[in-house]
Amino acid sequence: MGTSGSGRLVWKLWRETRGALLVLAAVPMAGLTAAALLPRSSPAAQFVAFILEYVSAYMAPAIAGVIGATRGQQDWDDTHYGPSHLPVNAGDVVAASFALPLVAAAALGLWAGFWSLVWASLMPHTIDPLHNSDAVRLCLLWAVLTSGCFALGYAASAVSNARAGIIAPAVAANIGPVVLLDAARSIAAGSDGLPDSPAAWAFVAAIVLAPMAASIVWAASRRKLMIWRRWAALGAGALVLAACASPALLVAWTKASPGAGFAAVDSEDGSLVVSMTGQFGGRAGSGTYCQFQDRRSGATARALFPLFVQPLGFASGQRAVVATRKPSESRMAIRVWSLRDNSIREVAAIPYNPRAAFSLGTDLTYRGGFVAWVRPDGRWMLMRTRPSNGSGVDLWLVDLQHGGAKIVYPNYTAFGDNTIIWTKDRAIVSGSPPPIVVDLAAGTARCTRYRWEAKR
């Protein structure tokens, strides 16, 4: 874009969007500063401050989206006459109508992010100033949001109609206040509250990159048929969406794949520990060396297991229960490892669900009660695996004494940690409602009822 024609395109872009750009720059600066300095002594003042914050945070991405909608609509209105009929380089048109405003939207997002930092630092009850990395992430989040709204407006108006072009970013811009206000609450509570997990960023990438990809395809294919452009743009967006949401990608990012090893697992009283000492793999075979130690007596045993191994729990008599699987096997073996004579006995096998893999992640320990619970006498074990259908957990009852395993409750709605209470013939699994009662002899489970809810 170095020719005089390109310069005129940039001038045309500036003439058409300067009002919106100035508003986009001014609103976060003025609104967030005013909201931060406003005394919040009464409910009415709090309400006014909330409105100020909401509008300020809403306007930046919304205006970026409106700019995107007007750029994307240029294929339909008369202003496209010039670029399509005058001797202007098609690449320059794309750069002036899409790339340049996209960069401008991102820059103004950084600007809005800066003022949100100012707002956060002026807020009362902020107990910890933002760290540099938090500040960078907050600004980046704003840049992603404004450029994403621009791309969304561009894509929606280009492949659909003018109304869609306005509505889509106007709706999506509500993420701005959500980000701002949620970050404020978290900052006040001592944490940055910004997404740092790969899954959260994959979600952000999905909602931002998908319209962006669609926009790029649309903007770069001006000489194609309209039907081709629509389908190509939609296809590109769908492809990026699928790529971002791909479980394989998430697994690769989180490194939760089986065989990656496990952290040392302690018994509930802290006296026993099973840890990994080494792994090997290759054509000749693979395996994982583990160590079983009694901290009270100092006794130690070492053993070689198949490559995929995860300690599940401990029982009296210096026994540990581990789950193992060879890479080629479609079953997961449950083994009891005795420290006294360093013997290993297989007691049960359950089908291996590739999707669930060892949902026994590498950072989960027995203490969290996340994976399995062994009755202290070593007679029974309850363990959780991911179901083949649904997002709950399959609750397995394993008979450690006589062998055998069965699902007592498929797809149990469990959130976070569970705790378990063992009685002579029952086990009560609680932690997240509804608690369930497992009849150990019958191998069945039933839900409890919460009386308060039952009366409602």
Place this chain on the structure above:
Amino acid sequence: MSRRLLWKEWRERRIVVAALAAAAIAPVVFGSGLSFSGDIGAFSPWLLLPVALAIRLGTGMYASDGDQDSGDFLFSRPVGWKAVAAAKVALGIAVVLAACVLAALAYILFAAPQYRPHITDERLAAGAAFLAFGAVAAFAGGYASSALTPGKGGSIMVFAGLWALTVVSAFANLTVRRQLRHPDSDYQIISAAAWYVGAFVAAILVTRFGLTAGFRYRLRVYALCIAAAFAVLIPAEIAYNAWHTPRQTARMPGVDPDSRLTQEDYLSISPDGRYGISSAGSSMHLVQIAGLEVKPLKRLPRPGQFYGTGQRAFWTPDGIAYWAHEDGLMVADPARRKAAFIPMNLWAGDLLPSPDGRYLIYAAWAVSTDQAHTVVDLRAAKALEGTVRASGNPWWQTADTVGYTDMQKRRRFVKVTAGGIQPVTVPD
């Protein structure tokens, strides 16, 4: 309703119908959908695929007539608006319900052997009903969005707009209520319903009186109907709460009406299985467990800062419950209905009771990598003098001796008495 109208709808929707059927079956077959043998609420996100296609089916209902100009021809024929609407709704509902039944049949055929004992008629019916509820609601929402703009893309955007406004109105409502210190309620559910009920009524009115009218007229009808829905439903909800909450409170005095357990809350049960500590909403309760029934007994005090909902309580072998706050430790004795607060100036890490339940090791995050462990006397409800700086977790060597690995990786021990902790030597 004539067969030709049904045939027209079928011709226009058959691709979406086929996609909907495939989307209902495929996740079940490939093991990523709805479980028809367990808790139906724990569904895979892939289940959103048939729901999304049900929305797509709904949004295309009237929008396609405007998009393809078939509406002009259709409404020039001697056909009543009721017959047109009935054909669209009948086909849509029938397709959605059929997809749900197909999903259930696919589960019967393709479920793994370990799930087969749990497939019962009741669970199949419950799963199909759950899926049908979501899909029919999605179809109705799409249908409600289809009469505002002429194009299918525009209708999808209208639906997305309604959905986003639903989320935003719920969020804004919660934020304002918290700032005004007004108790949370079910307002957000009612406000969500208001958007769609209003839009649905508007869609009926538009298809009856204004199908040939312009966008502005339709927009006014939608705005008025949604406003009317809010005007009716919100006061109704407030009045219901004003009538219902005192009755709830009177029914169980001393219990927070918001204490009903939800999926995000915790119920930690005592070792004997008789009591539990529930953390629900913004309060914690002592509950009693009898058979399969859980009954709230008493609201527990909540001093100082609180981690929030989902707080898990721990139990000692003799039935003392304890749980961490940001600035201390709560201890409760359910049998005696007593509770005490032990102030601690450190954030809680792991909590480890002694084998007899007398003491508790309270691991507090002191610096980034090390932990400073304090021993708490649960009976006296106080922290003992002295701390243990351990590398990794300590353990109870005996009922009154703590073992730990120090920073030089050496095993060390301390004796715990009511007066404090003292280093001791334990022979290997």
